[in-house]
Amino acid sequence: MTLKATVIPVTPLSQNCTIFWCDETNKGVVVDPGGDVPLILEAIEKIGVDIEKILLTHGHFDHVGGAMDLAENLSVPIIGPHKDDEFITTQVEAAQKMYDLSGGKDVAGNTWLDEGDQIQFGNVTLDIVHTPGHTPGHIVFYNQEANVAQVGDVLFKGGIGRTDFPRGDLPTLENSITQKLWPLGNDITFIPGHGPTSTFGAERATNPFVGDAVLKS
Ligand SMILES: [Zn+2]
Ligand SMILES: [Zn+2]
Numbered sequence: 001m002t003l004k005a006t007v008i009p010v011t012p013l014s015q016n017c018t019i020f021w022c023d024e025t026n027k028g029v030v031v032d033p034g035g036d037v038p039l040i041l042e043a044i045e046k047i048g049v050d051i052e053k054i055l056l057t058h059g060h061f062d063h064v065g066g067a068m069d070l071a072e073n074l075s076v077p078i079i080g081p082h083k084d085d086e087f088i089t090t091q092v093e094a095a096q097k098m099y100d101l102s103g104g105k106d107v108a109g110n111t112w113l114d115e116g117d118q119i120q121f122g123n124v125t126l127d128i129v130h131t132p133g134h135t136p137g138h139i140v141f142y143n144q145e146a147n148v149a150q151v152g153d154v155l156f157k158g159g160i161g162r163t164d165f166p167r168g169d170l171p172t173l174e175n176s177i178t179q180k181l182w183p184l185g186n187d188i189t190f191i192p193g194h195g196p197t198s199t200f201g202a203e204r205a206t207n208p209f210v211g212d213a214v215l216k217s
Helices: 035-049 067-074 083-089 092-097 168-184 200-204 211-214
Strands: 003-010 017-024 029-030 050-055 118-121 126-131 141-145 148-152 187-193
Touching: 003 035, 017 035, 017 083, 017 118, 017 126, 029 035, 029 118, 050 067, 050 118, 083 092, 118 168, 126 168, 141 168, 148 168, 168 200
Parallel strands: 029 050, 148 187
Antiparallel strands: 003 017, 017 029, 118 126, 126 141, 141 148
């Protein structure tokens, strides 16, 4: 096994910022540094990992708010999400005000990702799946070898992402989950954007929104 992961809940919205690293080379990435950058830096130091990139699943401020500060601090690039989220990644400062929060910064200078792209660090490869519905430019990071996915706000243990935000769409989200995620396999353990981890198989069996029994009836 080469992929390791640790989850750090950040911001008042308890967003799961994830550090992934290769235990053979100690090279790693930070996914969704939504805020609380000092906490993230502390975790990086504790693990002793050499962070090469910051990755973003989608544009919501609780997932991207700390990206600019962390990128500056570590001198690393910001990669993702899909370009269809540009209307959100550039409005972080305005969006957080609606929640009476501050400190997050608009994302600039990032590289966009698309379906089929891959991210490499050390001996680990992450595959990119484009999963619109919660936001139009939402992507999922998936590691085949370890059967692990970071799915952001697409899917939760016992739930699915909200679709009442601008350009959210429920049928599109259901389609992303059943047509893009389920085919990756029941054994995949996923880290959602908020809350505990689960597996695709467990959600197919029990999820009240996208379980097999629900969507077949
Ligand atoms: Zn979101
Ligand atoms: Zn979120």
